[in-house]
Amino acid sequence: MSRGRLVYVVFFLTVVLIGTIHLRNSSSRLFSRYFSAKSEQRRLVEELRKKQLELEQLTTPASVSDILRKNEKSTAPGTR
DSSP, X not given: OOHHHHHHHHHHHHHHHHHHHHHXXXXXXXXXXXXXXXXXXXXXXXXXXXXXXXXXXXXXXXXXXXXXXXXXXXXXXXXX
């Protein structure tokens, strides 16, 4: 094997190894970003469900009548 060919093979293997390291680091960073975005999404979905349950609880006919009764009592002429 000639000296030029040996230098070429060593250079090529060095470039391949550096490329592999770069790809692994990029993959790791992307996975971390994906995982954090996924957990943030889960947290937001959970918060949305909680808000929907609160809204649903406020709009049931029984709670609407309770709110109306409370408002009527507080605006009655004798209570001021």
